[in-house]
Amino acid sequence: MRKPLSIAFIVRDPLPPLRADVATLFGAEMPRYGVHSELVGQAGGEDGDAGAPWPAGGMHTVGSLKSRFAAVLSPLWDLRGLLRARQRVRPDCIQVRDKIASGLLGRLAAAVLRVPFVYWMSFPIVEGFEVRRDEIGSRGKGLTWCAHALRAWASRLVIYRLVLPGAHHIFVQSEAMAAWLAARGFERARMTAVPMGVDATLFDRNAVAPSEDPRLDGRRVILYLGRIAQARRSDFLLEVAAELKRDVPDLLLVIAGDAASNDEMDWMRAEIARRGIQDHVLLTGWLPQRSALGYALRAEVGLSPIPRGTLFDVSSPTKLVEYLALGIPSVANDIPDQQLVIDESGAGLCAPMEARPFAQAVKRLLDDKALAAEFAKRGPAYVNSHRTYAILGRIVAETYTKILPRPG
Incomplete structure (x- = not known):
């Protein structure tokens, strides 16, 4: 009998997850196909180190998104969470969702562990930073604008030059996002579109x-x-x-x-x-x-x-x-x-x-x-x-079967 796959999964959203494309897709659907996950990320409240149950594996919550230092400390917190996840089970891949500095961290950690690195892009984060930069610039340039401009510049460099080129596979939010990234020079064959869906039992x-x-x-x-x-x-x-x-x-x-x-x-x-x-x-x-x-x-x-x-x-x-x-x-x-x-x-x-x-x-x-x-x-x-998560889950599981070496 084959051992289940284990994914060390760094997420941007607060833990425990509320979004269906994490909570339902990875919490309920992936285990049906023998794909378990070790979630790593920050809490939405102040109790950043508190543990929480995760039906599909383990949850490693380090730090809080409400901390004033979250933007700076998040990669270090994620590293600590990855180490905890590694102690629990050796991952078959490291996957990062919508994080930039932690995306680079995930790529490096995957290289050290000699496992594939996967990136999940549900939103164009860099372009969001640039919109925010331009909104601030429309009110006059100052130190705040400089800080946002630097963040946007550095984020673009990291994600498009260092993170995505090193990804074994990229999950994207839509076919339109796949075409958009392909136009930027990334191979379409390395991408799988996973649009938003619904839990059929809830939306009946x-x-x-x-x-x-x-x-x-x-x-x-x-x-x-x-x-x-x-x-x-x-x-x-x-x-x-x-x-x-x-x-x-x-x-x-x-x-x-x-x-x-x-x-x-x-x-x-x-x-x-x-x-x-x-x-x-x-x-x-x-x-x-x-x-x-x-x-x-x-x-x-x-x-x-x-x-x-x-x-x-x-x-x-x-x-x-x-x-x-x-x-x-x-x-x-x-x-x-x-x-x-x-x-x-x-x-x-x-x-x-x-x-x-x-x-x-x-x-x-x-x-x-x-x-x-x-x-x-x-x-x-x-x-x-x-568009149910049962349908989308099968697509994601089939992708993992193709791109990840199956243990056992």
Whole structure:
């Protein structure tokens, strides 16, 4: 009988993991294929050294992301975590997700242990640093701008010259990200696209109770399920609602989600008031997942507008897939992964992220009950055959089988 594979996996997100593409994909799906993981990273709170159970192997939490020194100390913490993981089990590969300095550390550690080094890129971190640098530069250059400029320059050098060239394999967020990296000179054959998916048991319409919020009664409900942020142009949703309410007077836009800060939520409330659409928008704030899905089941149309640009064009948004899994006809804009899902599923409409055409697509679904019903039927079937973590897990496991030497 073959021994299971063991991956020492350094992650950027706080531990224990909440993101489904770590918690579900590696915590539940990978062990089915004999792939176990030793998670290494920082806690989200102050109890950085506290242990936590991890069903797929071990979890080695060192340091806290809330520490003011986290950016500097994170690689050292990760090294300590790697040493702990190595004491527990010898890894068959070292994998790093979305970290730059720790990516270089992981490559070096893999060379010392003579195991493959794998990089998992779910977001273009360097380009994110450059956007932040430019935002600060637009307000005038100073010491803060210099610090961000240096970080962006050093990060670009490390990730594209030292980390990715030494990766035995690169997992990416989408086919668009794979094409983007290939255009930068990285071999497409060394990449596997793993888009965002859903846990089919959680996103089963029959297992979710619709919300009983009386504010939804008698309204034509459209829904945005996700975080509010100026960087994501969340006020675009309000532009769409303002367009629609002229022809759909009983329209109610439900935004089921919170903002990262009170300032962001205050900004959203101010934008609603400025447009005079308080009677047509419901901000729920943070909700437990089951409650948020209860609101989703009351919606006639799901909305997924994502700003175009380098950062988001290579992304794989979850919300569109979640809407389709729940049988909610949807309108999304044309970032590549959403365009792909709409084209393959035939369960929604694609429109540019402009208020009038986006609103027209929404109104088409509100008006055409037969079309909406057909989309609602196609959505779950598509997700269950293409975008559940059971499906994605098999793709990832098959990739490991090809790129890693099997022990035993």
